[in-house]
Amino acid sequence: MERSSSSLWRKIRSRYDLVGNECKNCGSSYFPPRVVCRKCGRKSKMVEKKFAGDGEIYSITRIRVPPDTFKDEAPYFIGVIKLKEGPMVEGHVLENGIEPKIGTKVRVRFRKMYVEGDEGLIYYQYKFEPV
Amino acid sequence: MAGIVGYGAYVPIYRIKVEDIAKVWGEDAESIKKGLGIREKSVPGKDEDAATIAVEAARNAIRHSGIKATELGAIFTGSESHPYAVKPTATIVSAGIDAGNRLMAADLEFACKAGTAGMQMVIGFVESGMIKYGMAIGSDTSQGRPGDALEYTASAGGAAFIIGKEKKQVIAEILKTVSFTSDTPDFWRREGAGFPSHGGRFTGEPGYFRHITNATKMLLEETGFKPSDFDYAVFHQPNGKFPTMAAAQLGFTTKQIENGLLTPIIGNTYSGASMVGLAATLDIAKPGQKIMVTSFGSGAGSDSFAIEVTDNIDAKRKNLTKIMEMINSRKVYIDYSTYLKNRGSIKKV
Numbered sequence: 001m002e003r004s005s006s007s008l009w010r011k012i013r014s015r016y017d018l019v020g021n022e023c024k025n026c027g028s029s030y031f032p033p034r035v036v037c038r039k040c041g042r043k044s045k046m047v048e049k050k051f052a053g054d055g056e057i058y059s060i061t062r063i064r065v066p067p068d069t070f071k072d073e074a075p076y077f078i079g080v081i082k083l084k085e086g087p088m089v090e091g092h093v094l095e096n097g098i099e100p101k102i103g104t105k106v107r108v109r110f111r112k113m114y115v116e117g118d119e120g121l122i123y124y125q126y127k128f129e130p131v
Numbered sequence: 132m133a134g135i136v137g138y139g140a141y142v143p144i145y146r147i148k149v150e151d152i153a154k155v156w157g158e159d160a161e162s163i164k165k166g167l168g169i170r171e172k173s174v175p176g177k178d179e180d181a182a183t184i185a186v187e188a189a190r191n192a193i194r195h196s197g198i199k200a201t202e203l204g205a206i207f208t209g210s211e212s213h214p215y216a217v218k219p220t221a222t223i224v225s226a227g228i229d230a231g232n233r234l235m236a237a238d239l240e241f242a243c244k245a246g247t248a249g250m251q252m253v254i255g256f257v258e259s260g261m262i263k264y265g266m267a268i269g270s271d272t273s274q275g276r277p278g279d280a281l282e283y284t285a286s287a288g289g290a291a292f293i294i295g296k297e298k299k300q301v302i303a304e305i306l307k308t309v310s311f312t313s314d315t316p317d318f319w320r321r322e323g324a325g326f327p328s329h330g331g332r333f334t335g336e337p338g339y340f341r342h343i344t345n346a347t348k349m350l351l352e353e354t355g356f357k358p359s360d361f362d363y364a365v366f367h368q369p370n371g372k373f374p375t376m377a378a379a380q381l382g383f384t385t386k387q388i389e390n391g392l393l394t395p396i397i398g399n400t401y402s403g404a405s406m407v408g409l410a411a412t413l414d415i416a417k418p419g420q421k422i423m424v425t426s427f428g429s430g431a432g433s434d435s436f437a438i439e440v441t442d443n444i445d446a447k448r449k450n451l452t453k454i455m456e457m458i459n460s461r462k463v464y465i466d467y468s469t470y471l472k473n474r475g476s477i478k479k480v
Contacts, residue, residue, distance in 0.1 A: 016229075072478055073177065097461075097463050110187055110227050111179060122215070
């Protein structure tokens with residue numbers, strides 16, 4: 001995790017609102033946003049695109065041996081989510097009684113990701129909940 | 132007068148039963164359930180706080196209202212568990228709903244009524260023409276000292292209301308709002324203290340009942356309405372018993388309050404409590420019906436509202452997340468040790 005105000009601030013729109021971008025030249029969507037389109041290169045016409053947060057699990061794993069940052073969270077699920085608009089996003093998958101499996105539909109939730117001790121910043125971002 | 136153009140609520144998925152708390156402290160669960168009128172309460176996930184709950188409620192409200200978040204001219208977030216002592220929850224909400232930057236935002240604290248105080252402020256801004264739409268939120272992850280009576284009720288949840296005055300947008304008109312306020316030391320939490328303190332039985336008559344009954348009587352006097360003129364009534368609900376007693380004292384029936392009384396199944400969501408009750412009532416209200424709401428915040432004060440549902444309410448329900456469906460469909464029971472872990476009281480070492 002980054003540990004600075006400026007880094008957090010730059011990523012707020014992506015992390016809070018799933019704001020990525022798309023190339024108007026070829027229609028490809030990206031999350032997180034890219035400076036140039038992978039297909040179009042210098043012909044890229046990148047514009048901001050906000051993703052709805054609905055998608056399905058493309059891949060899922062349960063983390064039992066976490067990094068120190070998430071030691072109080074384990075065990076927890078990390079998934080690769082295929083958003084309905086196309087891009088793949090890695091994220092935490094919340095437990096709500098529905099077993100998260102490949103193909104399970106999910107929707108976005110707004111959660112705390114990391115808390116910097118008792119005096120530091122709180123990092124909020126998207127997580128996904130099975131529906 | 133201005134009215135509600137959209138609303139949304141949010142309650143975390145986790146629940147703990149009275150039995151599981153009572154077992155730890157050697158208490159009799161049945162007498163607590165009977166005495167407090169509560170069966171279980173909501174518990175925030177380890178990654179939830181008053182800001183995440185406020186954002187979830189605000190997103191539901193924006194979806195329901197049909198307006199764009201960038202049309203909001205103000206966001207006020209009321210809570211007694213703001214995640215930061217200095218740094219507003221309201222700015223986190225504005226970013227969490229992508230409301231842009233052309234808006235005013237501020238946090239409020241008034242124990243359990245900071246959310247309805249925000250509603251009154253937004254009504255004033257909308258009525259004056261300073262803003263077109265504004266959002267008021269009540270959201271809390273309230274704290275109960277382990278072993279204290281409050282531990283059975285202090286829960287988590289919230290609701291957001293968008294206020295405006297465009298006739299075609301308003302689903303419920305605010306006919307009148309009044310407040311009754313006094314300096315009453317019934318419940319408090321000092322800066323840096325982990326849990327609130329309270330005056331025990333003193334929180335009842337001089338606190339809750341004095342303010343609830345006076346604000347409600349003022350509203351009835353100033354509008355000319357009688358309790359029977361309202362189809363529904365919502366009172367602040369620190370437990371299941373107080374609002375039932377207050378309703379009886381004021382001449383409201385059990386039938387009028389039952390739809391908005393959620394504390395028995397989710398606990399006291401503090402700043403969210405009366406607003407979540409109003410949301411549950413609006414979920415089932417029909418055009419032309421009247422709703423009376425009186426909140427209460429320790430310290431102390433009550434805000435009372437007379438609300439009339441408009442013909443627009445049915446058409447807007449297509450994007451509504453109903454609170455009872457959310458409560459019943461998203462539920463995971465946890466035991467006391469998981470509850471302590473979720474609350475951050477125990478950590479892996």
